[in-house]
Amino acid sequence: MSPRVGVVLFPGSNCEQDAVEAIRDLGGDAEILWHGDASIGDVDAVIVPGGFAHGDYLRPGAIARFSPIMGAVTNFAQAGGAVVGICNGFQVLTEAGLLPGALQKNRGLKFLCTTVSLRVVSTDSVLTSEAAIGQELRIPINHFEGNYTCSPQTLAELQAENRIVLRYVDNPNGSVDDIAGICSSGRNVVGLMPHPERACSELLGSTDGRPLLHSLLVAARLPA
Amino acid sequence: MVFTVHVDVQLRPGIADPQGSTIERSLPTLGFVGVEEVRVGKSIRFRIEARDEATAQAHVEDLCQRFLTNPVIEDASIELKVDVGARA
Numbered sequence A: 001m002s003p004r005v006g007v008v009l010f011p012g013s014n015c016e017q018d019a020v021e022a023i024r025d026l027g028g029d030a031e032i033l034w035h036g037d038a039s040i041g042d043v044d045a046v047i048v049p050g051g052f053a054h055g056d057y058l059r060p061g062a063i064a065r066f067s068p069i070m071g072a073v074t075n076f077a078q079a080g081g082a083v084v085g086i087c088n089g090f091q092v093l094t095e096a097g098l099l100p101g102a103l104q105k106n107r108g109l110k111f112l113c114t115t116v117s118l119r120v121v122s123t124d125s126v127l128t129s130e131a132a133i134g135q136e137l138r139i140p141i142n143h144f145e146g147n148y149t150c151s152p153q154t155l156a157e158l159q160a161e162n163r164i165v166l167r168y169v170d171n172p173n174g175s176v177d178d179i180a181g182i183c184s185s186g187r188n189v190v191g192l193m194p195h196p197e198r199a200c201s202e203l204l205g206s207t208d209g210r211p212l213l214h215s216l217l218v219a220a221r222l223p224a
Numbered sequence B: 001m002v003f004t005v006h007v008d009v010q011l012r013p014g015i016a017d018p019q020g021s022t023i024e025r026s027l028p029t030l031g032f033v034g035v036e037e038v039r040v041g042k043s044i045r046f047r048i049e050a051r052d053e054a055t056a057q058a059h060v061e062d063l064c065q066r067f068l069t070n071p072v073i074e075d076a077s078i079e080l081k082v083d084v085g086a087r088a
Helices: A016-025 A069-078 A088-095 A152-160 A210-221 B018-030 B053-068
Strands: A004-009 A029-034 A045-048 A082-086 A102-104 A112-120 A136-143 A147-149 A164-168 A179-183 A189-192 B002-011 B042-049 B074-082
Touching: A004 A016, A004 A210, A016 A029, A016 A210, A045 A069, A045 A088, A045 A210, A069 A082, A082 A088, A082 A210, A088 A102, A088 A189, A112 A179, A147 A179, A164 A189, B002 B053, B042 B053, B053 B074
Parallel strands: A004 A029, A004 A045, A045 A082, A082 A189
Antiparallel strands: A102 A147, A112 A136, A112 A164, A164 A179, A179 A189, B002 B042, B002 B074
């Protein structure tokens, strides 16, 4: 049976269909989960996609965190379930306390819409297990608030526990320690600003997102 | 009792403020010199009903901590006054 990935749809999400398409193209099952439902059903993994959940009012992710589905997502993550937040989804996961730190406005105050090179730093996470350490991936970014920041203490922890999973080769937004993606201490929750779901087809310019989402499907097959 | 509340949300000291620095850099081109340490924040106003001032203060602090600010990057200062116009 194909692993089932639930993709959360908030009012203002706009990358959910890309995520669904990419997962299906990789041989997984995908379904949309409405943010107003308090359950995620029996999915094997969850993607919190990009966009502008609840209009990004107050702060990106600040209101999405209170959507009924977030309780179920939190329980799933705490039980070891694989949860990936992409772009706005990363912001939602930090606001929800599932990942440490915060995403600030980009250094230079520019909205960035381009393709960047990422380096795989750790393969010990649900999003990078099928990639190789040191591998370079060309993946699009599309954000205004992607400048990752955290306390020096948290940064030291992330480094010591090998929880920085992806770094920018050429830091586009001012993120501390070139961080593009991190994972939770359980390594089952990953947040990243770049969009692997948009790099899954030659037609779209890159297939480098495939090993990442393939990793998620591998994790989804394993019981949480 | 009803209180009027003004919450001033600011980036914490040491957190880069690209909006503030952009404003600061553009001021000299308009002839404003000597302006330093520009920081941009948010101003949030509301009214709240509570038994007394201490209770209202505690509620607002909780609200700031859990919702109005992201404590990783932001601080809030709270101004709280009895709303004299409100009916008792």
